[in-house]
Amino acid sequence: MIPFEYPIEYLSKVMSGDYVRYGAILKDQATGQIVGHLKEAGSVGLELSKLTFDPISSIASIGQYPMLMDIQNTLKTLELITSIGAVSSVACLGVSVAGFVSVNNKLRRMENKLDSVLTEVNSINQLLKQRGIQIEALSRQKLYAATNELQMAEKVTSEEERIYLARTSASKFLEMKQHYNYLLSREDYDPWLNEDVSIDGLNDLVSRFVASIEGESFATYMIGDFGRYEECVRINQEMIKNVPIEDKINVYRARANTSIFNDTKELAEQVKGVYEVMNESFARIDTKSVEVDYIRKSNLKLPEYRDHLASMDSDLLLLT
Amino acid sequence: MGYEVLIEHKLEQSKRMDTIKQRLENALDTELAEMCQALKIDKTDDISKIEKAYQDASGHILSRKFMSVEVQYKQVLIDVADKLKPSFGWTDFRLKDSSSEEEVESAIESFVAERFRKKWTKLSARERKAKEQELKSELEKAGYSQTTIEGAIGFLGSGAAGIAVAAPVTMSVFYSGVMASISVSLFGMSTGLLLLSGTGVGLVVSVPLLVILLGGNSYRKTIPATLLLIRIRRRLEGEGLL
Numbered sequence: 001m002i003p004f005e006y007p008i009e010y011l012s013k014v015m016s017g018d019y020v021r022y023g024a025i026l027k028d029q030a031t032g033q034i035v036g037h038l039k040e041a042g043s044v045g046l047e048l049s050k051l052t053f054d055p056i057s058s059i060a061s062i063g064q065y066p067m068l069m070d071i072q073n074t075l076k077t078l079e080l081i082t083s084i085g086a087v088s089s090v091a092c093l094g095v096s097v098a099g100f101v102s103v104n105n106k107l108r109r110m111e112n113k114l115d116s117v118l119t120e121v122n123s124i125n126q127l128l129k130q131r132g133i134q135i136e137a138l139s140r141q142k143l144y145a146a147t148n149e150l151q152m153a154e155k156v157t158s159e160e161e162r163i164y165l166a167r168t169s170a171s172k173f174l175e176m177k178q179h180y181n182y183l184l185s186r187e188d189y190d191p192w193l194n195e196d197v198s199i200d201g202l203n204d205l206v207s208r209f210v211a212s213i214e215g216e217s218f219a220t221y222m223i224g225d226f227g228r229y230e231e232c233v234r235i236n237q238e239m240i241k242n243v244p245i246e247d248k249i250n251v252y253r254a255r256a257n258t259s260i261f262n263d264t265k266e267l268a269e270q271v272k273g274v275y276e277v278m279n280e281s282f283a284r285i286d287t288k289s290v291e292v293d294y295i296r297k298s299n300l301k302l303p304e305y306r307d308h309l310a311s312m313d314s315d316l317l318l319l320t
Numbered sequence: 321m322g323y324e325v326l327i328e329h330k331l332e333q334s335k336r337m338d339t340i341k342q343r344l345e346n347a348l349d350t351e352l353a354e355m356c357q358a359l360k361i362d363k364t365d366d367i368s369k370i371e372k373a374y375q376d377a378s379g380h381i382l383s384r385k386f387m388s389v390e391v392q393y394k395q396v397l398i399d400v401a402d403k404l405k406p407s408f409g410w411t412d413f414r415l416k417d418s419s420s421e422e423e424v425e426s427a428i429e430s431f432v433a434e435r436f437r438k439k440w441t442k443l444s445a446r447e448r449k450a451k452e453q454e455l456k457s458e459l460e461k462a463g464y465s466q467t468t469i470e471g472a473i474g475f476l477g478s479g480a481a482g483i484a485v486a487a488p489v490t491m492s493v494f495y496s497g498v499m500a501s502i503s504v505s506l507f508g509m510s511t512g513l514l515l516l517s518g519t520g521v522g523l524v525v526s527v528p529l530l531v532i533l534l535g536g537n538s539y540r541k542t543i544p545a546t547l548l549l550i551r552i553r554r555r556l557e558g559e560g561l562l
Contacts, residue, residue, distance in 0.1 A: 121466060196466050248562050253348070256555050268558035 002298040002305070004317040007038065011077045021078050023283030024093040025290050026318060035320070037290045038078070038093050042314025043067065045092060049102035051081060053088045053109065067314040074316050084273050085280030090211045093284060094291035095302075097309045099154050100218050104147045107211050112140050114204035121196045127189050131182070138179050143208055143215075146172040150219055163223055170219035177212035177239075184209060184243050192246035193254040199270040202251075203277065210281040213240070217288065221302055226295070229302060233288045240282045248275045294319045339393045339421055340371055343552045351552055358544040377541040397424040400546045403539060404431040425550045432547070 010026060013019040019026050019035055026035040040048070047065040051058040058081050062068050068075065075081045090106045118124055118135050128135055136142060146169050153165035183191060183205060191197040191205060213236045220232040252271045256264050295305055309317075344352070344367040352370065356363045359373040378396040398413045401424055405411055411427060413419050443451065 123466075249559055252558060252562060253555070256558055264554040264558035265561060268561040272562050 002294055002319050004319050007078065007316050007318045008074050011074060014077050023287035025287045034290060036318035037294060039309060039317045039319055040093060040097050041309050041312035041317050043098055044314045044316060045096060045102045046098035049105040051087050055082050055084055055087055058087050071316050083276060085276035088277045089281040089284065090207050091214055091281040091284035094288055095221055095306060096218060097306060100147060100150045103211060103214050104151065110204060110207055111200060113198060113200040114208060115140055117197055117201035123196065124189060133179055143176060143211060146215055150215060153222055166219045166222040170216050173212045173215035173219060177216055180205060180209035180212055181239060186244050192251050195255045199274055203274045206278045213285055224302055226302055230292050233292050237286055237289055240285050340374060340549065343549050344370055346556055347552050351548065354548055355545055358548055359541050374545055377538045394421050394424060396542065396546060397421060400543055401428050401431065404428055406431055406434045429550060
């Protein structure tokens with residue numbers, strides 16, 4: 001079994017700044033050496049996914065979730081409930097122990113801003129038509145359909161049916177991931193600097209991109225082929241590294257200068273929030289490979305690894 | 321002049337245009353270009369030239385009022401606020417009172433919004449619809465984005481309630497050249513031209529009439545330039561939060 005410890009043992013070093021959290025890993029600030037990979041055991045991930053998107057409200061509401069109360073200090077010190085990035089990101093801390101339902105919970109609480117951007121902004125929908133991409137292929141409904149299929153795959157008892165559903169949903173998520181990546185790629189259109197894409201719309205676009213990556217990863221994981229899963233994680237890691245992210249100052253300026261009905265302070269807070277969520281999401285995807293290494297070194301099969309973590313008492317673990 | 325008085329005098333002199341200089345030093349190229357347009361000088365990124373042009377325009381107004389050519393930014397702001405105040409009479413701001421430059425700037429922004437609100441609520445539904453169409457057409461011609469155009473229509477279309485809840489800073493585009501002709505048709509010559517950024521759009525009024533209405537060409541430079549300086553501060557405040 002994979003060796004693990006409890007992050008609480010390391011909190012003093014986190015508080016002193018010697019250790020920092022990046023995505024799902026703890027690392028030594030000075031050397032960059034990875035200390036361990038954070039994992040939710042039991043139903044911690046599921047409970048975390050029910051928190052509100054506002055960190056202040058999240059902390060206030062944590063009393064509703066007894067298992068989170070027990071590890072509240074750990075969660076706070078690691079900024080897993082105190083930062084807007086952590087509470088709003090649809091990405092998990094590595095493989096979702098709670099199942100894809102935790103990603104789905106967050107996705108469904110997000111406001112649907114992108115669909116209206118795609119249909120109402122002429123420059124975008126013309127571009128998609130030229131590329132032969134149906135707007136419907138990027139719609140929220142399409143994403144929900146894929147997530148529902150994935151959740152169905154988790155519940156079916158037939159192994160054959162499970163793998164079949166996982167394969168088809170992996171294929172759907174892959175297609176959506178490619179489309180969203182294209183929109184973020186700035187090849188023919190720049191969503192970062194074009195004020196026709198609202199900040200909420202940009203947030204929705206990035207979140208759906210992340211959700212597609214998470215969906216594809218999870219579906220691939222469910223297929224049970226470790227080699228395939230490892231390759232999927234690697235490709236996604238490369239993909240997010242190559243997203244040409246614009247400097248947030250320029251994103252703000254593009255909208256402060258030309259959009260007339262924004263309060264500039266409110267706009268700045270919105271831009272800051274989007275970047276915090278994006279940075280957290282990308283960090284979690286980037287660090288999935290560390291967990292893959294742990295799983296490989298422990299010679300575990302994917303299903304037994306996840307089932308073992310799910311069966312443990314609800315806590316936050318540090319794979320070491 | 322005694323030593324202490326001399327020090328105080330020097331400090332006052334340095335305060336006079338520090339704000340302007342700081343804002344111009346942090347202005348984007350596009351903002352400097354707009355300042356040059358507003359002040360009717362050749363496009364330049366030489367901040368000292370722009371600063372001088374602003375001093376000249378505002379000093380020209382104030383020298384007649386205060387018989388002094390030494391101008392503080394707050395003095396300029398108070399004069400602009402007095403000019404834009406929608407209701408009769410001056411504002412309560414005084415140079416030596418405890419109000420900050422930012423407080424006077426906020427008042428100026430709210431006066432601009434209030435002027436629009438008053439005019440807008442007096443229009444009939446049909447007249448408002450016609451103005452919305454006119455606005456949409458002008459903004460499309462000027463190449464504004466769909467988001468900006470829809471925001472402008474939504475803003476005007478929301479009527480008094482919408483204008484009341486919109487932050488004054490959001491009115492900044494209404495002083496742009498593109499909006500000048502709309503402003504003139506909406507609000508009549510004097511107020512509309514007060515808000516011109518000096519691009520030349522809508523400058524169809526005879527000069528003598530302008531002088532009588534606005535107190536001279538200097539206001540047509542000082543007011544839009546001051547609104548631009550306020551906009552620069554708002555932008556920088558937002559960037560400070562990022």
